[in-house]
Amino acid sequence: MNNETTDAAVARVHRSKADARLSYNRLSRWYDLIAGSAEKKYRDTGLAKLSAQYGEKILEIGFGTGYCLVSLARSVGAEGRVTGLDISDGMLAVAKERLQKEGLGERVDLHPGDAADMNFITAGSLDGVFMSFTLELFDNPEIPRVLAECRRVLKPGGRLAVVSMTKTNPPGMAVRIYEWFHEHTPNYADCRPIFARQSMEQAGFEIKDVSLSSMWGLPVEIVLGAKR
Numbered sequence: 001m002n003n004e005t006t007d008a009a010v011a012r013v014h015r016s017k018a019d020a021r022l023s024y025n026r027l028s029r030w031y032d033l034i035a036g037s038a039e040k041k042y043r044d045t046g047l048a049k050l051s052a053q054y055g056e057k058i059l060e061i062g063f064g065t066g067y068c069l070v071s072l073a074r075s076v077g078a079e080g081r082v083t084g085l086d087i088s089d090g091m092l093a094v095a096k097e098r099l100q101k102e103g104l105g106e107r108v109d110l111h112p113g114d115a116a117d118m119n120f121i122t123a124g125s126l127d128g129v130f131m132s133f134t135l136e137l138f139d140n141p142e143i144p145r146v147l148a149e150c151r152r153v154l155k156p157g158g159r160l161a162v163v164s165m166t167k168t169n170p171p172g173m174a175v176r177i178y179e180w181f182h183e184h185t186p187n188y189a190d191c192r193p194i195f196a197r198q199s200m201e202q203a204g205f206e207i208k209d210v211s212l213s214s215m216w217g218l219p220v221e222i223v224l225g226a227k228r
């Protein structure tokens with residue numbers, strides 16, 4: 001599939017970054033109640049595919065309430081380092097509390113900001129990048145930009161694991177209904193199905209592993225890629 005057909009098929013994002021920040025700030029104290037248990041098994045599969053090792057340096061983009069940061073910080077241990085980047089300072093506050101409660105605050109640096117701009121991270125400095133239900137929040141022209149940034153910050157051979165709502169071709173009924181809600185209520189149905197695997201391939205990642213499952217009838221793709 002080429003860029004043109006991918007872009008044509010994926011719904012656009014009309015919400016501004018300021019509105020995204022506001023919406024996740026409002027959601028931050030409730031997010032685990034609303035989405036926590038439904039999304040857990042997909043995040044866990046993504047974490048298993050990334051398989052962060054002792055001493056590694058890992059970035060999580062869109063860390064939300066910090067569930068995966070805890071797991072990543074345990075995996076990298078005292079010699080490793082985890083960096084988190086999230087646009088919502090509300091989410092950052094919740095994640096910080098969670099890490100402190102777990103006694104892991106010292107291993108994790110949390111940054112507020114937009115993942116379309118990761119200038120604060122040195123090129124080729126990381127072993128792994130993790131993103132769960134976040135890549136599909138970026139508008140079509142930004143997805144390649146975010147993936148290019150992931151590639152830039154990874155060491156050669158570094159891994160990128162992405163958990164994402166995905167489109168099948170042709171899209172099923174659940175996806176069509178979801179896309180209608182995305183178009184009409186972008187603050188509630190803000191993620192939308194994308195072609196994560198193809199986007200990663202187009203960004204120059206070698207695909208190492210893919211699994212496809214379903215959440216409420218919506219396809220979810222969990223993809224592991226490596227920087228060539």
Ligand SMILES: C[S@@+](CC[C@H](N)C(=O)[O-])C[C@H]1O[C@@H](n2cnc3c(N)ncnc32)[C@H](O)[C@@H]1O
Binds near residue numbers: 087
């Ligand atoms: C759907 S939540 C997923 C949270 C977490 N990864 C999980 O699986 O539970 C998306 C997260 O991405 C963050 N986010 C949204 N747009 C972002 C952007 N442009 N840059 C960085 N983070 C962003 C939101 O604040 C939110 O915490």
